[in-house]
Amino acid sequence: MSKRNKIVVVDDNRGVLAAVSLLLRPYFNQVITLQSPVRLEEVLRDGVPDCLLLDMNFSAGINTGNEGIYWLNRVKRLYPDLPVVLFTAYGDIDLAVRGMKEGAVDFIIKPWDNARLVDTLLKASGGRKSRNAAADDDNSMYWGESKAMLALKSLVERIAPTDANVLITGENGTGKEVLARAVHRRSARHSRPMLSVDMGSVTETLFESELFGHVKGAFTNASADRAGKFEAADGSTLFMDEIGNLPPYLQSKLLTVIQNRKIVRVGSNKPVDVDIRLICATNCDLQAMVADGRFRQDLLYRINTIHLEIPPLRQRKDDIVPLAEMFMKRFSEKYKREASELDGSARDKLMSHYWPGNIRELEHAVEKAVIISDGPVLRASHFELPKVEASVPGDVAGATLEDMERQMITAAVNDCHGNLSAVASRLGITRQTLYNKMKKFGL
Numbered sequence: 001m002s003k004r005n006k007i008v009v010v011d012d013n014r015g016v017l018a019a020v021s022l023l024l025r026p027y028f029n030q031v032i033t034l035q036s037p038v039r040l041e042e043v044l045r046d047g048v049p050d051c052l053l054l055d056m057n058f059s060a061g062i063n064t065g066n067e068g069i070y071w072l073n074r075v076k077r078l079y080p081d082l083p084v085v086l087f088t089a090y091g092d093i094d095l096a097v098r099g100m101k102e103g104a105v106d107f108i109i110k111p112w113d114n115a116r117l118v119d120t121l122l123k124a125s126g127g128r129k130s131r132n133a134a135a136d137d138d139n140s141m142y143w144g145e146s147k148a149m150l151a152l153k154s155l156v157e158r159i160a161p162t163d164a165n166v167l168i169t170g171e172n173g174t175g176k177e178v179l180a181r182a183v184h185r186r187s188a189r190h191s192r193p194m195l196s197v198d199m200g201s202v203t204e205t206l207f208e209s210e211l212f213g214h215v216k217g218a219f220t221n222a223s224a225d226r227a228g229k230f231e232a233a234d235g236s237t238l239f240m241d242e243i244g245n246l247p248p249y250l251q252s253k254l255l256t257v258i259q260n261r262k263i264v265r266v267g268s269n270k271p272v273d274v275d276i277r278l279i280c281a282t283n284c285d286l287q288a289m290v291a292d293g294r295f296r297q298d299l300l301y302r303i304n305t306i307h308l309e310i311p312p313l314r315q316r317k318d319d320i321v322p323l324a325e326m327f328m329k330r331f332s333e334k335y336k337r338e339a340s341e342l343d344g345s346a347r348d349k350l351m352s353h354y355w356p357g358n359i360r361e362l363e364h365a366v367e368k369a370v371i372i373s374d375g376p377v378l379r380a381s382h383f384e385l386p387k388v389e390a391s392v393p394g395d396v397a398g399a400t401l402e403d404m405e406r407q408m409i410t411a412a413v414n415d416c417h418g419n420l421s422a423v424a425s426r427l428g429i430t431r432q433t434l435y436n437k438m439k440k441f442g443l
């Protein structure tokens with residue numbers, strides 16, 4: 001490989017800086033070392049290097065790694081194309097994985113292997129093309145080979161071109177939104193983008209204006225007219241996720257919209273025609289909600305003209321390995337890794353896991369395995385799957401608060417069969433907080 005121009009190395013240990021600088025000089029015309037990231041931006045302003053090697057911990061005695069993530073984000077905001085390699089202690093692999101998800105191109109574990117360090121930095125500085133450009137948004141539906149999914153696919157092929165409203169049910173992470181997109185793509189409305197609204201994350205006070213829009217002055221802060229999701233989705237498909245969260249007064253309004261195909265913005269009395277196809281999704285049991293008066297039966301009839309049920313991953317075991325292989329390929333490309341094969345131990349481990357978080361959990365597990373992989377073969381040891389415990393273990397010695405949170409969430413997701421509303425209420429947190437925590441823990 002040809003000699004590179006410039007690299008910046010940030011580490012608070014002088015010995016490390018001296019050793020790395022000596023090692024890298026034959027490969028870079030200029031090696032700039034910094035003992036603290038405080039001057040980093042100033043140095044970058046003087047000329048963006050080919051690569052940045054960034055330590056994860058700076059303040060003596062505080063080894064949270066958050067400083068590294070903080071500086072990574074800051075640098076990536078200013079120089080999105082600058083390849084950043086993280087320098088991390090052995091025990092911080094989780095942090096390094098998080099760093100890669102947030103934009104680092106690779107990581108090096110201390111104590112480092114000289115040849116590997118040089119190789120990684122040369123590769124990272126070889127091309128400024130952001131790795132995030134690759135396959136990042138590949139959300140296409142993988143149908144799998146299980147009987148259940150083949151039957152679902154054939155049903156989708158038949159109903160997608162019609163304008164029938166669709167209700168998709170399935171546990172959290174089974175791919176309801178991915179399926180909704182697959183339906184939209186196969187419909188006559190596909191030339192316009194599908195619009196989504198998540199009833200689980202919109203605060204109740206904003207539901208109405210979010211869906212129906214408002215006119216200027218309709219309420220405090222309504223400083224201008226604004227179209228809601230129904231109007232924006234006119235001529236296309238509206239995906240309403242977590243429909244079970246719709247409060248009763250909006251259930252009535254939604255029913256009226258479906259019947260009359262008209263909406264009225266908040267604060268207005270002028271009806272506007274809307275032509276939408278509605279795809280709703282939920283992991284709640286809407287029949288049970290109808291039975292105890294929490295969901296309108298007439299609305300349920302209207303939204304579930306076609307009902308598509310996605311089975312949980314543990315009930316379609318034939319799909320686990322093919323899905324894992326698909327994600328392995330996707331993430332190997334994205335993170336420039338060689339992983340291309342799951343050995344027997346990895347397959348056994350994946351096949352015997354309960355997958356309470358379904359495909360989302362599998363996707364995260366494979367992503368992490370690929371990031372930490374060291375060659376073409378992924379083994380069981382690359383997959384860190386939480387044991388699904390029925391309750392929090394009594395012996396918590398050595399466990400961090402985060403370990404315990406993660407275990408409690410995993411256990412509750414398992415007990416509630418993936419119903420996130422039930423999990424949130426059981427843990428006494430909002431759905432949004434639960435989502436954030438699950439995302440953080442890769443569940």
Ligand SMILES: Nc1ncnc2c1ncn2[C@@H]1O[C@H](COP(=O)(O)OP(=O)(O)OP(=O)(O)O)[C@@H](O)[C@H]1O
Nearest residue numbers: 139140141142171172173174175176177178359360
């Ligand atoms: N069939 C599939 N093929 C490829 N990726 C999938 C598939 N199903 C799910 N995924 C991936 O799993 C993740 C979760 O999918 P999605 O958001 O559609 O699930 P969901 O059932 O809508 O979840 P939630 O109930 O939390 O809203 C996404 O990252 C998606 O890309």
